[in-house]
Amino acid sequence: MATTEEIQSGLAEILEEVAGVLPADATPEKSFTEDLDVDSLSMVEIATAVEDKFGVAIPDDELANIRTVGDAISFIEKNQS
Amino acid sequence: MSQGLSLRKGAAGARILGFGDYRPRRIVTNDEISQRVDTTDEWIRTRVGISERRFAGDDESVVDMSVAAAGKALATSGVLAQDIDTVIVATCSAPAPIPGLAPEVAHRLAISAPGAFDLNAACAGFCYGLSAAADAIRSGSARYALVIGAEKLTDWTDQDDRGTCIIFGDGAGAAVMAASDTPGVGPVVWGSDGEKSRAISVAGRSSLMTMDGRAVYRWATTQLADSAHRACELAGVDIGEIDVFVPHQANLRIVDSMLRTMKFKDDVAVARDIVYSGNTSSASIPLALTAMIERGEAKTGDTALLLGFGAGLTYAGQVIICP
Numbered sequence: 258m259a260t261t262e263e264i265q266s267g268l269a270e271i272l273e274e275v276a277g278v279l280p281a282d283a284t285p286e287k288s289f290t291e292d293l294d295v296d297s298l299s300m301v302e303i304a305t306a307v308e309d310k311f312g313v314a315i316p317d318d319e320l321a322n323i324r325t326v327g328d329a330i331s332f333i334e335k336n337q338s
Numbered sequence: 339m340s341q342g343l344s345l346r347k348g349a350a351g352a353r354i355l356g357f358g359d360y361r362p363r364r365i366v367t368n369d370e371i372s373q374r375v376d377t378t379d380e381w382i383r384t385r386v387g388i389s390e391r392r393f394a395g396d397d398e399s400v401v402d403m404s405v406a407a408a409g410k411a412l413a414t415s416g417v418l419a420q421d422i423d424t425v426i427v428a429t430c431s432a433p434a435p436i437p438g439l440a441p442e443v444a445h446r447l448a449i450s451a452p453g454a455f456d457l458n459a460a461c462a463g464f465c466y467g468l469s470a471a472a473d474a475i476r477s478g479s480a481r482y483a484l485v486i487g488a489e490k491l492t493d494w495t496d497q498d499d500r501g502t503c504i505i506f507g508d509g510a511g512a513a514v515m516a517a518s519d520t521p522g523v524g525p526v527v528w529g530s531d532g533e534k535s536r537a538i539s540v541a542g543r544s545s546l547m548t549m550d551g552r553a554v555y556r557w558a559t560t561q562l563a564d565s566a567h568r569a570c571e572l573a574g575v576d577i578g579e580i581d582v583f584v585p586h587q588a589n590l591r592i593v594d595s596m597l598r599t600m601k602f603k604d605d606v607a608v609a610r611d612i613v614y615s616g617n618t619s620s621a622s623i624p625l626a627l628t629a630m631i632e633r634g635e636a637k638t639g640d641t642a643l644l645l646g647f648g649a650g651l652t653y654a655g656q657v658i659i660c661p
Contacts, residue, residue, distance in 0.1 A: 297552050305559070307646070
C-alpha cells in the first residue's frame with residue numbers, strides 16, 4: 258500500500274512524463290484540464306500509467322469524475338489493493 | 339451425400355498487385371474549420387495531428403471515389419477490368435443502405451458480372467475486405483479481386499461538433515489482388531468488442547455521428563498491440579523485421595502510442611497520412627499506403643503490417659507484401 262505522499266509523488270512523475278507538468282505544479286487542488294492543460298486523451302494516458310503503477314482499475318465512467326489531482330490521489334488511495 | 343460435397347481447388351495464396359487512391363479536390367484547412375467552431379490550427383495539429391483534410395463535393399460520391407481509386411489500382415497492377423471476378427467495397431458512409439455500392443462500382447469499371455458486395459467494419463473495413471478477398475482466392479471462389487475502402491464521412495459528420503468535425507474527411511483507396519503461389523497477404527487477426535458499440539455511432543437515418551473519443555483512444559492504445567504482434571507471428575515475420583507500419587489513421591497520438599508499445603525496428607516506415615487526409619475510416623489504410631508507395635517509402639517486396647480499428651468496435655490486422 259502506497260502512502261498518500263508516495264501516491265502524490267508517483268502521480269507527479271506520471272504527469273511530468275505524459276503531459277510535461279512540472280512536479281511543483283501538481284498540487285491536489287489543481288484541475289487537470291483547467292489548471293494543468295491536460296486534455297482528455299492525455300487523461301487516458303495518465304489513467305493507463307496510474308493503473309500500471311498503482312495496480313488500480315479506472316473505468317471510463319470513473320475517469321470522467323476525476324477532475325483534480327486531489328481526486329486522483331483519493332481514488333488511488335481508496336482502490337489500491 | 340454422406341461423403342460431402344465437392345469443393346473448388348483454390349490457390350496457395352493471394353497477392354496484392356497494385357494500389358490506387360482518390361483524394362477529393364477540396365482541401366479544408368484547420369483555419370477554415372476554426373472559423374466555424376471554437377478551435378485553432380495549433381490545437382488540432384498538436385492534439386490530433388491533422389493539418390488538413392479533403393471534403394468531397396457533390397460530384398464525388400462514395401461510388402465516384404471508389405471508381406477513381408479502383409481505376410488507378412487496376413492501371414498500376416496491369417490487371418484488366420474484365421479479369422476481375424470479385425469486388426468488395428468496404429464503407430460505413432454509403433448514402434443509403436439499398437442497394438450496396440459494389441455492383442455499380444463494378445459496372446462503371448466495365449467489370450462484367452463479378453461477385454460484388456459491400457462490407458461494413460467501419461475503420462477496420464479495408465483489412466476485413468483484404469482478408470475476405472484473400473480467403474475467397476484461397477478457396478477458389480475468386481481469381482482476381484478488387485478491394486476498395488471508400489468514405490464520404492462528411493455526409494454523416496456534424497460540422498458544428500468540435501469533437502468530430504475536425505477529425506473526419508473523405509477519400510478512397512483500392513487494391514487489386516490475384517491468386518499466387520507465393521502468398522503476399524498473411525493471416526488476419528480480427529475481433530470486436532460489441533459492448534462498446536455506442537462509442538462511435540450514428541443513431542438513426544436522420545442522425546449524425548457521435549464519438550466517445552476517450553473510450554476509443556483507450557481501447558486502441560491498450561488492446562491492439564497483442565493482435566498486431568500475433569498477425570506478424572502468424573505470417574512468419576518478426577515484428578522487428580516489418581518494413582512498413584500502416585495503422586488506421588484515427589489520431590496521430592494513437593499512432594505514436596502504438597510505436598512506443600510495439601517493437602518495430604528503428605527505421606520502420608510509418609504511415610502518417612492523417613496529417614493531410616484526416617480520418618477517412620476504411621479508406622485511410624489504402625490512401626496512406628498508396629502515398630507511401632508513390633513516395634518510395636514502401637518498396638516492392640517490403641513487408642507491411644496493416645492494422646484497422648474503429649466503430650463496432652472492430653479491429654483487423656495482417657501482414658502484406660508490398661507490390
